[in-house]
Amino acid sequence: MSEVRRDPIIGRWVIVYKxxxxxxxxxxxxxxxxxKQGAVCQFCNGREAQTPPEVDAIRAGYAPNTxxxxxxxxxxxxxxxxxEGELNRRGNGVYDMSNGVGAHEVxxxxxxxxxxxxxxxxxEAVNVIKMYQSRSASLGRDKRFKYIMIxxxxxxxxxxxxxxxxxxxxxxxxxxxxxxxxxxxxxxxxGFRGRCVFCDMIxxxxxxxxxxxxSNDGFLSFCPFVPRYPFESWIFPKDHNSDFVSMQDLERxxxxxxxxxxxxxxxxxxxNPSYNFYLHVKPVDDDNKSYHWHIEIVPQLTRVxxxxxxTGFYVVRTAPSVAAEYxxxxxx
Amino acid sequence: MSEVRRDPIIGRWVIVYKxxxxxxxxxxxxxxxxxKQGAVCQFCNGREAQTPPEVDAIRAGYAPNTxxxxxxxxxxxxxxxxxEGELNRRGNGVYDMSNGVGAHEVxxxxxxxxxxxxxxxxxEAVNVIKMYQSRSASLGRDKRFKYIMIxxxxxxxxxxxxxxxxxxxxxxxxxxxxxxxxxxxxxxxxGFRGRCVFCDMIxxxxxxxxxxxxSNDGFLSFCPFVPRYPFESWIFPKDHNSDFVSMQDLERxxxxxxxxxxxxxxxxxxxNPSYNFYLHVKPVDDDNKSYHWHIEIVPQLTRVxxxxxxTGFYVVRTAPSVAAEYxxxxxx
Numbered sequence: 201m202s203e204v205r206r207d208p209i210i211g212r213w214v215i216v217y218k219x220x221x222x223x224x225x226x227x228x229x230x231x232x233x234x235x236k237q238g239a240v241c242q243f244c245n246g247r248e249a250q251t252p253p254e255v256d257a258i259r260a261g262y263a264p265n266t267x268x269x270x271x272x273x274x275x276x277x278x279x280x281x282x283x284e285g286e287l288n289r290r291g292n293g294v295y296d297m298s299n300g301v302g303a304h305e306v307x308x309x310x311x312x313x314x315x316x317x318x319x320x321x322x323x324e325a326v327n328v329i330k331m332y333q334s335r336s337a338s339l340g341r342d343k344r345f346k347y348i349m350i351x352x353x354x355x356x357x358x359x360x361x362x363x364x365x366x367x368x369x370x371x372x373x374x375x376x377x378x379x380x381x382x383x384x385x386x387x388x389x390x391g392f393r394g395r396c397v398f399c400d401m402i403x404x405x406x407x408x409x410x411x412x413x414x415s416n417d418g419f420l421s422f423c424p425f426v427p428r429y430p431f432e433s434w435i436f437p438k439d440h441n442s443d444f445v446s447m448q449d450l451e452r453x454x455x456x457x458x459x460x461x462x463x464x465x466x467x468x469x470x471x472n473p474s475y476n477f478y479l480h481v482k483p484v485d486d487d488n489k490s491y492h493w494h495i496e497i498v499p500q501l502t503r504v505x506x507x508x509x510x511t512g513f514y515v516v517r518t519a520p521s522v523a524a525e526y527x528x529x530x531x532x
Numbered sequence: 533m534s535e536v537r538r539d540p541i542i543g544r545w546v547i548v549y550k551x552x553x554x555x556x557x558x559x560x561x562x563x564x565x566x567x568k569q570g571a572v573c574q575f576c577n578g579r580e581a582q583t584p585p586e587v588d589a590i591r592a593g594y595a596p597n598t599x600x601x602x603x604x605x606x607x608x609x610x611x612x613x614x615x616e617g618e619l620n621r622r623g624n625g626v627y628d629m630s631n632g633v634g635a636h637e638v639x640x641x642x643x644x645x646x647x648x649x650x651x652x653x654x655x656e657a658v659n660v661i662k663m664y665q666s667r668s669a670s671l672g673r674d675k676r677f678k679y680i681m682i683x684x685x686x687x688x689x690x691x692x693x694x695x696x697x698x699x700x701x702x703x704x705x706x707x708x709x710x711x712x713x714x715x716x717x718x719x720x721x722x723g724f725r726g727r728c729v730f731c732d733m734i735x736x737x738x739x740x741x742x743x744x745x746x747s748n749d750g751f752l753s754f755c756p757f758v759p760r761y762p763f764e765s766w767i768f769p770k771d772h773n774s775d776f777v778s779m780q781d782l783e784r785x786x787x788x789x790x791x792x793x794x795x796x797x798x799x800x801x802x803x804n805p806s807y808n809f810y811l812h813v814k815p816v817d818d819d820n821k822s823y824h825w826h827i828e829i830v831p832q833l834t835r836v837x838x839x840x841x842x843t844g845f846y847v848v849r850t851a852p853s854v855a856a857e858y859x860x861x862x863x864x
Contacts, residue, residue, distance in 0.1 A: 202847075207758035209717035209729055210710070214758050215847045222854040223762065225802050228833040280847045293736040294729065295757055349845075351838030359837025368839065376843030378542070385541035397541055397626065404625040425627050426539035426546050430555065470557045478842030498841055501560040505691025506683030507700070509830055510810030511708030513681075515534075515547045515612045522554040 201282055202300030204373065212377055215280050215300055243364035245269070245311040252277065255305060256334055258327050271327040272308045273335060273369070279304035280370065287344060287373050303339055303371035307331050308364060315365050316354065316472070318463035325456035328367065329447075332479065335369045336445050340484040345371040347379065347483045355474025357500040375483045382480060383491055390490035398492035399440050401425075410521040413528055414461055418454035421462050423520035423527070430502065430518035431470060433462050433527065435495040444481040444493045459495065465530040466499050473499040533614055534632030536705065544709055547612050547632055575696035577601070577643040584609060587637060588666055590659050603659040604640045605667055605701070611636035612702065619676060619705050635671055635703035639663050640696060647697050648686065648804070650795035657788035660699065661779075664811065667701045668777050672816040677703040679711065679815045687806025689832040707815045714812060715823055722822035730824035731772050733757075742853040745860055746793055750786035753794050755852035755859070762834065762850035763802060765794050765859065767827040776813040776825045791827065797862040798831050805831040 202217050217223070242250035248265045251274040259269040275283070281302030289298040309328045310320065317325065336348045352367040353360040375383070389397035405411055405422045413421040413433055421435045435458055437451070447455070459477075466473060477497040482488055508514055533553050538545050549555070574582040580597045583606040594600040607615070613634030621630040641660045642652065649657065668680045684699040685692040707715070721729035737743055737754045745753040745765055753767045767790055769783070779787070791809075798805060809829040814820055840846050 205758045207756075208721065208733070210713035211717070212758065212760070213845050214760060215845070216759070217849045217851055219851045219854050222850040224850070224854070225763075225858060227849075228762065229803060292757075293739075294732050349839060349843055351842050353837045357835065359835035370839060372843075372845070376845040378842065378844040381542040381844075385543070389540065400626050401540070407625075424539075425624075426537045426544065427548070428544070428546060430560065431557075471561060476838035476841055478838045480842065496842065498838075503689065503691035504836065505685045506808035506810045506830075507681065507702060509808055510683050510710065510812065510828065511681055511704075512710040512713075513545050513547070513704070513708040517549045517559075518554045518556070519549055519551045522551045522556070526557060 202280060204281075204298045204300055206296040208294040208296070213374060241313055241362075241364050243306075243308045243362065243366060244313055248272075251306075256331060256338070258330065269308075269311065270324075271310065271331050273305050273331055274308070276304040276306050276368070281372070298373060301344060302373055303342075303345070303369070305335060305369040307335070307367040307369060309367060310365050312365065314363050316463070316467060317352070317365070318460060318467040320456075320460055322453065322456055322460070325460050326452055329452050329456050329459075332367070332369075333445050333447065333452075336481070339369070339371040340445070342371065344373055345484055347372045347375045348481070349376065349478065350481075351476065351478035353474075353476050355500070357474035358476045360474070379480060379483070383482070383486075383488060386490045386492070387488065396440050396490055396492050398436060398494065402436055402438065411524045413465065413524050414458065416454050416458055418451050419458045421458055423524040425520060427516050427520050427523075428514040429498045429500075430516055431466065431499045431523045431527070432516075432520075433466070433497045433523075435459060435462065435497070436492065437494075440492055442482055442489055442491045442493060444479065461531070462497060462527070465527040466497070469526045469530040470499050470501065473501060475499045534612060536613075536630045536632055538628040540626040540628070545706060573645055573694075573696050575638075575640045575694065575698060576645055580604075583638075588663060588670070590662065601640075601643065602656070603642065603663050605637050605663055606640070608636040608638050608700070613704070630705060633676060634705055635674075635677070635701070637667060637701040639667070639699040639701060641699060642697050644697065646695050648795070648799060649684070649697070650792060650799040652788075652792055654785065654788055654792070657792045658784055661784050661788050661791075664699070664701075665777050665779065665784075668813070671701070671703040672777070674703065676705055677816055679704045679707045680813070681708065681810065682813075683808065683810035685806075685808050687832070689806035690808045692806070711812060711815070715814070715818075715820060718822045718824070719820065728772050728822055728824050730768060730826070734768055734770065743856045745797065745856050746790065748786050748790055750783050751790045753790055755856040757852060759848050759852050759855075760846040761830045761832075762848055763798065763831045763855045763859070764848075764852075765798070765829045765855075767791060767794065767829070768824065769826075772824055774814055774821055774823045774825060776811065793863070794829060794859070797859040798829070801858045801862040802831050802833065805833060807831045 206213050245267045256273040257269045258271045262268040281300045287298040349370045411422045481493040482491045577599045586606050588605040589601045590603045591601040613632045619630040681702045743754045813825040814823045
């Protein structure tokens with residue numbers, strides 16, 4: 201159904217659908233652009249039979265695939281990568297490629313159809329984090345997978361194609377480029393200075409104060425000094441922490457709280473924007489101690505255009521100190 | 533007005549506006565999203581006084597900044613980088629930064645207000661290429677600039693904020709990340725195999741045939757084997773060529789012809805899509821012979837979402853061989 205291909209110049213990996221599964225021009229005109237709204241949502245309570253059987257859930261004593269769940273993970277009906285089969289890595293002239301093997305799951309975060317994460321109860325938010333951890337641990341045991349990527353698209357401008365509150369979990373047969381670059385950069389910095397570059401960054405944010413949005417006992421959120429997008433916001437564990445999966449109850453509540461908090465500030469301050477967030481964690485089976493996991497949140501306020509596509513150089517028209525001031529001011 | 537900042541982890545450079553020039557939330561809600569259409573266009577013939585004085589033009593014997601031009605280059609009224617001043621590179625804790633010094637120009641491609649490049653006469657298209665070359669040469673003489681980036685945003689989904697047919701030219705104080713990675717990759721391949729990686733890629737496309745869109749005596753266009761976007765299309769000089777600026781009349785006509793041709797195929801096949809294209813050329817003052825300049829064209833059919841933002845790993849739901857088949861079939 202799909203292949204994983206690597207360009208021979210800069211080492212970018214791409215998942216490409218096979219010809220027989222490819223979308224034609226007409227498919228893009230309507231379906232891809234439009235957020236499906238509607239009375240009949242396959243992710244709502246009572247419609248469990250419309251999804252593939254669940255692979256994980258938080259529910260109070262009912263049978264799997266029946267109503268009454270609080271959060272529910274199901275395989276994506278239209279997965280970018282398929283769970284079956286071997287990778288079969290091979291060359292094709294100047295290119296490298298493999299079969300599109302991986303996992304692509306949907307976490308239905310709450311039965312409440314179109315609820316914004318910003319408006320979740322603390323329990324609802326904690327359930328989401330729990331499922332992130334549980335799927336990461338479970339998929340990480342499959343030896344074919346090198347990286348578990350967790351992300352959320354909220355709203356049409358953020359690329360969401362389904363309205364019901366959900367996240368996606370993709371298990372990849374290799375470590376994606378941006379994460380690999382971060383790991384390499386962090387390792388180099390650690391080798392050179394003996395310190396975690398993210399910890400140094402956090403300390404610099406505390407000293408400067410201007411870009412801090414909010415914090416609690418365990419976590420800090422700030423607008424990064426070198427953002428790619430206006431109002432981009434990051435959340436870090438305050439203390440050095442390279443292991444997302446082993447986080448316990450207290451930290452989980454703290455993380456759920458600050459994530460809700462930052463998203464609510466964005467909702468207030470930016471008029472309920474579309475947004476993406478994603479986790480950057482270390483690869484499966486990597487006990488690299490120099491990495492510091494975190495969440496990056498990107499409200500979708502602008503269109504990335506030719507300059508950014510061509511250069512990887514971003515133009516950000518709101519200084520992060522200004523963005524942080526707005527976000528701080530959104531909730532007093 | 534702006535600063536250039538570098539993140540200490542993966543080396544990404546970003547242009548960040550200063551607090552006093554920053555956009556607030558309300559600015560994004562309306563202005564940034566919306567393509568300005570309207571009867572009063574500052575780029576139309578007869579409104580030369582509404583732009584800053586032109587820095588270059590193709591005109592048939594009239595005085596600068598008067599009507600009668602065929603193509604016209606003016607400084608951007610709201611530049612991302614300013615032409616005045618020194619870079620003043622400096623550190624700031626873990627970050628590197630410099631002043632936002634550079635050039636940001638607009639090429640008004642034709643007096644014909646909203647004309648699509650796909651519908652240009654050959655002369656109009658040649659004028660655009662001529663201006664690209666002339667501005668590259670001229671800005672390249674300024675010793676502060678390391679790279680001249682040329683790109684076009686057409687249509688609202690491609691991030692265009694002005695309707696009148698135009699391209700943008702940005703002179704940068706450093707080589708942007710994607711280009712630097714391509715240069716490095718090409719150099720490594722050359723060092724290892726003694727051949728240009730792009731030439732090898734072109735040869736592989738000729739052998740395979742399935743991804744070729746069209747060609748003429750000087751240029752080849754194909755859908756790359758490892759695309760980032762559906763219907764992404766590249767244009768390469770057929771023979772190894774590392775110097776865009778020195779191209780002469782015949783090649784210029786060939787390039788103008790194939791660029792028009794590919795854009796017309798996209799217009800027909802994808803229902804007049806928004807698109808971006810940009811040139812990838814070698815840096816100023818670099819006589820690296822292993823690079824092979826080219827144009828990358830990206831029709832905007834989907835929204836990049838959390839997975840791509842977080843990983844740099846793209847999911848492309850149309851196989852390039854299928855895209856090429858549609859584009860070949862658009863004009864028989």
